[in-house]
Amino acid sequence: MSDAVLKVQSLTKKIGNATIVDNVSFEIKSNEIFGLLGPNGAGKTTIIRMITGLINRTGGSVMINGSDLDKDFEGAMNQLGAIVENPEFYKYMTGRKNILHYARMSSNDISNERIEEVIKLVKLDHAIDKKVKTYSLGMRQRLGVAQAILHKPSLLIFDEPTNGLDPQGIREFRDYLKVLASEGVGILISSHLLSEMQLMCDSFAVIEKGKLIHTKEHMIDEKTETIHQVSFAVNDGALANKILQEQFAEITILTFDASTISVSATREQTAQINRLFNGNELDVYEIGITRKSLEDKFFEITEQEMRESV
Template identity: 50%
Template sequence: MSQTAAIEVRNVTKSIAGKTIVKDLSFTVQAGEIYGFLGPNGAGKTTTIRMMVGLISIGKGDIRIGGSSIRSARGKALEQIGAIVENPELYKEMSGRQNLKHYANMSSKPVSKKRMEEVIRLVQLDEAIDRKVKTYSLGMRQRLGVAQAILHRPSILILDEPTNGLDPAGIRQLRQYLQQLAKTEGMAVVVSSHLIAEIELLCDRVIIIQKGQLVAERSLKEMDEDGKVTVDIEVTDPERASLLLKPRFNGESDGGNVISIRAKREDLPGLVSDLVQHGIGIVQVKIRTAKLEDLFLQLTQGVRS
């Protein structure tokens, strides 16, 4: 029996003021994975997230959280979600701990003192938790927001632009916390962001939408679907190297000393050894990685209304 997906978005369409914002959108997110949600401004990301967390109604289709439909079992579905949409709602005149206690009192699930201390340690606010939130840096407030969102042990965490306003150190810290949550608590994490490089570092999979429609979904661990990578090999004798490599690898020369080929990573040591044994000097071997930014620009710029 297949495992129930943490999130299932099924053929969802949403129109606002007569304009279709999201159109027939479907995707799934599994427990323990971090799922990136990318698209240009106005692509429908925030509208989709607002439907996922119950802030606006679904037009057509359905969204299921842990197998429960937001349409027919709204309470059961939403109690499984922790979310930050836009900025965390915090009381700046209260301490971090008081904010967490206030939020715990509003939770439909009981939150123990032990759980609260566990979450404070997880987001590394031990030393600052009894200070007023108005003294916190932006990064600390974001961490407190994450602590608030996960206090009731949700199975799903949904974050809309969580790195807004953070400096590079804050972004890195938040990335580490989210990866730890997915790994240690088995939490499904959905992150919408305009920072493509950060999504590439953070996420396991990514969806790209444009004009409310799915244009691509990729595993960031397997961007090269054929298992091969593009390799640039700079050699001392490109003509002989091309003749030697041609029977096994498709390659092209840049007109100089660099030959570009497609090959599996495990074939590279033998390939280099063959060139050396035939007296061809290797200046450098450089693997080109598929870049999410290139894919994003290629797909979103290629879609027309």
């Protein structure tokens, strides 16, 4: 048994002659925030609608926490919380009434304590007894999240969850996603906003024209072997170049002039270079790191794939 909370295999959707989703497979573990990345029209929403059982699949299988969508639909749905389209609420009822109504419709028993816990988690305590029609977009979104997590699902799915949220709202959303993931939930979010995914996801899949073209894990882990462009401001660039050439041959030197030297180095190598410079009585005034953003990598990946496919 794998510990995947979502296992998607060979997912395919054809409409007429068009293949909208083409043989897509991926897995999400508990504790993991997984991003489905791709431009408009790539097929993200279609994938999510198939996983959540909103539309039929042409082919492929979906397992949610061990329950097969085809064999045990209800079991699978019990493990799932999702916001696919904008969540619908009764606007003339309070947030609390909406939640209570939803809790009563759920096939799970949801205690009052759980309801209070969820309201606090999404930070709606101050507004929960106000009518939903007075809520801002961000508050409605939080109410939607509250509904989605009420029955403690193992898998959460959000399609473009931060659409229309302000930076503060996005940040709060990110914070409680991390809390949920740390409690053992696996989370799938879709977006075409790459810079945002960079801050939110542990791993991601790039989807383009219905095909999954790349998956990459832990792009943003500071402690990994990720290579950055690092520039050192020094009192003697030529000496710095000489020291590295003679004593640290595996380092790639990108450029140097009288006062700076730029190299490709990991985090650990950056510290080693600094020690080496200090040991050779070279003065280091500043160390600057240019991290490749996920956006750069996304375009690198998609451009490379496009070159390979022609």
